[in-house]
Amino acid sequence: MAVSSEEFRAALxxxxxxxTVVTSVDGDGRxxxxxxxxxxxxxxxxxxxxxxxxxLAGSHASIVGSGRxxxxxxxxxxxxxxxxxxxxxxxxxxxxxxxTGLSGLPLIEGSLASLECxxxxxxxxxxxxxxxxxxxxxxxxxxxxxxxxLGGYRSLVQG
Ligand SMILES: Cc1cc2nc3c(=O)[nH]c(=O)nc-3n(C[C@H](O)[C@H](O)[C@H](O)COP(=O)(O)O)c2cc1C
Numbered sequence: 001m002a003v004s005s006e007e008f009r010a011a012l013x014x015x016x017x018x019x020t021v022v023t024s025v026d027g028d029g030r031x032x033x034x035x036x037x038x039x040x041x042x043x044x045x046x047x048x049x050x051x052x053x054x055x056l057a058g059s060h061a062s063i064v065g066s067g068r069x070x071x072x073x074x075x076x077x078x079x080x081x082x083x084x085x086x087x088x089x090x091x092x093x094x095x096x097x098x099x100t101g102l103s104g105l106p107l108i109e110g111s112l113a114s115l116e117c118x119x120x121x122x123x124x125x126x127x128x129x130x131x132x133x134x135x136x137x138x139x140x141x142x143x144x145x146x147x148x149x150l151g152g153y154r155s156l157v158q159g
Contacts, residue, residue, distance in 0.1 A: 016149040019078075021085045022051050023106045024069045026062040031093055031106045034059040035086035037148050038128075039071055047135040048120055052128045063131055067119045070101055071133075072108040074146040076155040081108060082146060102137045113140030 017037040024032050038052035051071060053060050063069045074082055085092050097109040107114040117133025147154040 013150050016147060016154070019074045019082045019146045019148050019153075020051070021072045021074060021081060021108050021111070022053065022059060022063075022069050023072065023108070024059055024062040024066055025105060027065050030062075031098075032059040032062040033085045033092050033106070033108075035082050036071075039073075042132060046120075047138075048132055049115060049117065049135060050130055050132045052125065052130050054128050056127070060129060063119065064122065064129075068103060068105060069117050069119070069131065069133060070103075070105040070107055071115045071117065072111040073113040073140075074108070075110060075112045075142055076144045076146050076157065078108070078110060078146055079153045082148075082153070112142040112145055113138065 020036045020039045021033050022036045026032060034053065034057050036051050036053065040050050042048040042050050049071060051069065053063065081096055084096065093106065098106040099109055101107045101114065101116045103116045105116050115135045116137040117135050119131055120134040121132040123130040123132070144155065144157060147156065
């Protein structure tokens with residue numbers, strides 16, 4: 001018997017994760033961004049990470065077309081940025097401080113870490129694609145991540 005969608009969601013929502021914003025730039029030079037918790041390190045040599053992106057998301061075609069994406073690991077003060085990039089707003093980057101990375105991708109300022117990736121492999125996976133990226137550039141500092149658990153935002157720091 002197949003798992004029901006309620007059972008599936010109830011189980012998955014109990015996986016505590018960090019929160020990332022994945023950015024990319026399409027063929028017209030337009031930036032795209034999407035909030036993503038399905039991020040994982042894959043390999044040290046070569047340095048590989050993966051993100052799972054819904055096929056219907058605006059970022060999906062942009063990543064397929066450009067073959068590049070950045071992953072920005074959000075800090076605890078960036079809940080509004082997570083909400084913005086999970087929204088349907090037309091201009092998700094409005095008033096969001098960004099810098100241009102070494103590969104030309106927009107990076108979210110104030111994030112704990114940013115990784116700039118070239119698509120190494122794209123795997124078809126149901127209603128999502130798994131993009132495995134080779135990390136070309138990476139930076140990381142800061143210690144207070146934004147967390148997501150049971151449908152809500154959390155912090156390691158007890159308030
Ligand atoms: C905490 C959080 C985690 C999310 N993780 C993912 C994810 O891993 N993959 C994904 O495709 N969408 C994820 N989403 C949903 C997308 O951010 C959301 O559907 C977004 O609006 C899609 O972008 P679009 O407007 O370009 O279609 C997540 C949303 C939230 C709030």
